[in-house]
Amino acid sequence: MDDHRQRALALVRRFGDGTTSFQILEPGLAYWFDRDPATGEDLACVAYSDTGGAWVAAGEPVAPSDHIAEVMSAFAAAARANHRRARFFAAERRPPPDSAFAALAIGAQPLWDPAEWLETLRKKRSLREQLRRARAKGVVIRQVESEVLADPASPTRLAVDAMLGRWLDSRSMAPMGFLVTLDPYNLPEERRFLVAERDGKVVGILVAVPIYARGGWFFEDVLRDPAAPNGTIELLFDHAMRRAAAEGSRRVTFGLAPLAQIDSRVLEVIRGCTRWLYDFEGLRAFKAKLMPRAWQPIYLVYPRTERGVRAVLDSLKAFAHRSFIKFAARTLVHRAPAVVRLLAILLIPWTVLLALAPTRAWFPDATVQSAWMAADAVLFFGLIHLARRWRRALANTIAAAAAGDFVLGAFQAALYNIPRAKGPWTWAIMVAALIAPAFASAFIYLCRNRAPSHFTKQ
Numbered sequence: 001m002d003d004h005r006q007r008a009l010a011l012v013r014r015f016g017d018g019t020t021s022f023q024i025l026e027p028g029l030a031y032w033f034d035r036d037p038a039t040g041e042d043l044a045c046v047a048y049s050d051t052g053g054a055w056v057a058a059g060e061p062v063a064p065s066d067h068i069a070e071v072m073s074a075f076a077a078a079a080r081a082n083h084r085r086a087r088f089f090a091a092e093r094r095p096p097p098d099s100a101f102a103a104l105a106i107g108a109q110p111l112w113d114p115a116e117w118l119e120t121l122r123k124k125r126s127l128r129e130q131l132r133r134a135r136a137k138g139v140v141i142r143q144v145e146s147e148v149l150a151d152p153a154s155p156t157r158l159a160v161d162a163m164l165g166r167w168l169d170s171r172s173m174a175p176m177g178f179l180v181t182l183d184p185y186n187l188p189e190e191r192r193f194l195v196a197e198r199d200g201k202v203v204g205i206l207v208a209v210p211i212y213a214r215g216g217w218f219f220e221d222v223l224r225d226p227a228a229p230n231g232t233i234e235l236l237f238d239h240a241m242r243r244a245a246a247e248g249s250r251r252v253t254f255g256l257a258p259l260a261q262i263d264s265r266v267l268e269v270i271r272g273c274t275r276w277l278y279d280f281e282g283l284r285a286f287k288a289k290l291m292p293r294a295w296q297p298i299y300l301v302y303p304r305t306e307r308g309v310r311a312v313l314d315s316l317k318a319f320a321h322r323s324f325i326k327f328a329a330r331t332l333v334h335r336a337p338a339v340v341r342l343l344a345i346l347l348i349p350w351t352v353l354l355a356l357a358p359t360r361a362w363f364p365d366a367t368v369q370s371a372w373m374a375a376d377a378v379l380f381f382g383l384i385h386l387a388r389r390w391r392r393a394l395a396n397t398i399a400a401a402a403a404g405d406f407v408l409g410a411f412q413a414a415l416y417n418i419p420r421a422k423g424p425w426t427w428a429i430m431v432a433a434l435i436a437p438a439f440a441s442a443f444i445y446l447c448r449n450r451a452p453s454h455f456t457k458q
Contacts, residue, residue, distance in 0.1 A: 004031045009187075011045045011062045017213035019109060019253050020059030020090050023179055023220070026186055029058060032078055034071050044071040049178050051322050054085040054314035058179055060093060060301075068093065073100060076303055088301040089315045090179060090256060095301060103299040104308045106267065106315075107258040110292030114245035114252055120291045121238070127291070131238055134231030138198045141239040146188035159202040160184075160195065163225050170226045172277050174330035178318040184221050192217070194239055196224070196232050203228035206236040216251030217244055237290060256298050260284040266309055277331075336447040337387045343440050344383035350436075351376045364416055375405065386444070395448040402441035409434050 005025055012021050024031075024047030032055075034044040044063030048055040055078075061071040076086035088101075095101040112120075121127055148154050164182065168175060175182060184191070184207045196204030204224040208217045219240060224232045244252055259271045259280045271280050302311035320327035332339060354373050363369040382398045413430050421427055 007031075007033065007042050008045045008047060008062070011042055013212050015044075015062050015064055015213055017065070017211065018059045018062075018090075018092050019211060019218045019255060020179060021062055021211060021213075022190070022209040022218065024058045024062065026181055026183055028177065028181065030055075032075055034061075034063070034074055043067065046071065046075045048075075049318040049322070050084065051314055051317040054087055054311075054317075055079040055082075056178070056315050056318040057086070057088045058090070060088055060091045069095070069099065072301070076100075085306065085310070085314060086303060087311050087314050088299075089318070091299045091301045092296060094297070094299055100304055101301050102304040102308065103301045104264055104267075104311065105262050105297050106300045106312075107256050107298050108261045108295040109253050109256050109298055110287045110290070111294045111296055112241065112252045112254075112290075112292050113250050114241045115250060116293060117238075117241040117245055124291055126289070127234060130231035130234040132231070134196075134229055134235040137229035137231075139196050139203065139229055139232055139235055140198070141194055141196055141235055143243075144193045144195050146191060146193065149185060149193055150188040156195065156202070160205055163202045163205065164223065166225055166227075167223050172331075172335065174327060174334040176319045176327075177321045180319065182221065192240075192243075194236055196228070196236050198229065204232040204236055206240050208240060211251065211253075214251050216249055216253070219252065219254050222254070233286075234290070253296075254287050254290070254292075257284040257287050261295060261297065264308070266312065270312070332443070333447050333450060336443075336450050337390060339443065340383050341387040343436075344380050344387065346436070347376050347380045347383070351380070361420070362417065364412075368412070375401075379405070383440075390450055392448050395444050395450075399441045399445040399448065402437045402444065405437035406434060406441060409437065 008031055009025055012025065016022060024045070028049070029047040030050055032046045032048065033042050035042055044061050044067060046057050046061045048057045055075070057075065061068050061075065063071045072086075072088065079086040089106075091103070094103045121131075144156055149157050149160065151157055164184075168182070184193075184205070190210060192208040194206040194208075195202055196206075202225070205221065206219055207221040209220045210216075211218055217240075219237070222233055222236060224236075241252065257280075259267055262268065262271075274280075300308075300311055300315055302308065317324065351373055354369065354376065357363075357369070359366050359369050363372070379398065379401055382394065382401065386394050386398055413434065417426075417430055421430065
């Protein structure tokens with residue numbers, strides 16, 4: 001561990017009372033320290049992501065509670081001195097009305113008292129039923145010592161990595177960064193690991209990190225194999241809650257449910273526009289199903305002189321690894337099978353149009369028209385096979401075939417179609433006929449090395 005993270009860990013152990021306090025120790029974050037000028041002692045710490053235009057802090061400063069407002073102001077001043085805007089994402093305290101900072105509610109986190117969990121189960125029949133289903137399917141939970149998962153060669157670690165790879169493959173987006181980086185083995189000795197197994201195969205994992213100053217736990221990663229039986233997550237949660245209760249812990253959180261219980265029109269629009277990528281409501285509903293005793297608002301805090309929309313965009317940029325364009329490109333590659341399947345589907349109406357098109361208006365003769373239809377049919381089946389099982393050799397073959405489609409199409413257009421072009425529709429169809437195979441060839445070629453995910457640190 002480098003010196004900065006070691007210093008941050010010491011402060012987290014003393015003052016870390018927020019859900020995100022342990023997360024500031026994840027690799028990839030920068031650190032700003034408030035130090036006593038006389039003794040050089042670290043008094044407070046802020047971990048942040050530098051997006052190029054802003055310093056987006058991971059939660060509130062790790063500091064004594066009566067010192068937090070002062071540290072926030074000092075951090076904002078340091079950001080301005082470096083030509084950056086200051087943001088505090090996932091703050092649990094709302095600044096007072098006379099503060100120099102404003103706050104925007106960005107969601108809520110559910111809270112449980114583990115001592116009340118057995119009573120919650122007694123009252124909630126649907127929860128008991130989910131636990132029964134998982135047990136009936138043979139799911140068992142065991143605690144795994146940190147030393148086992150810290151060893152990359154241990155059989156349990158390899159099995160967990162394979163499960164995490166399958167989970168990553170099932171996501172709609174490429175892995176995000178900042179506070180949602182999947183890095184369950186960072187400082188393993190500080191964490192608690194529960195593994196769900198069925199017939200000796202890992203089908204789920206719960207990773208809990210400490211909230212030192214509250215004697216509580218944040219269930220940071222609670223993940224299941226896409227093929228895991230229903231109730232696997234609930235069974236993991238049940239075991240973790242029982243253990244926390246036995247140890248006398250009085251606070252557990254499942255972390256932020258983003259965009260839950262918000263009153264911002266801007267955030268409501270973002271939630272609606274991104275629903276196809278991330279099921280915000282489904283996540284909130286699942287956490288609510290576990291019957292938390294309370295929901296705590298979570299805020300994005302920023303200087304009152306600045307606009308909330310810009311603060312939101314700065315925060316999103318931190319999650320997108322500092323570039324929206326690159327993140328979108330990574331998401332397309334991550335979703336390559338779905339994109340390829342869409343290309344195959346679009347070939348169906350296109351081939352029908354080829355069959356119905358007047359021969360002399362579009363093709364030198366009927367043989368050429370039939371050849372294009374046959375080529376598209378072969379390409380369709382190739383794309384379907386590639387979408388079902390991604391193989392580099394097949395990807396290379398299809399990329400080459402699509403490139404050949406583009407070259408031959410351009411050759412026919414130059415010699416036959418362009419001299420006979422009449423009106424904008426003719427030109428639009430010719431452009432579409434050339435752009436589609438060019439895009440397909442370039443996209444598949446760029447994704448040719450894609451393979452099912454083998455989990456590594458993000």
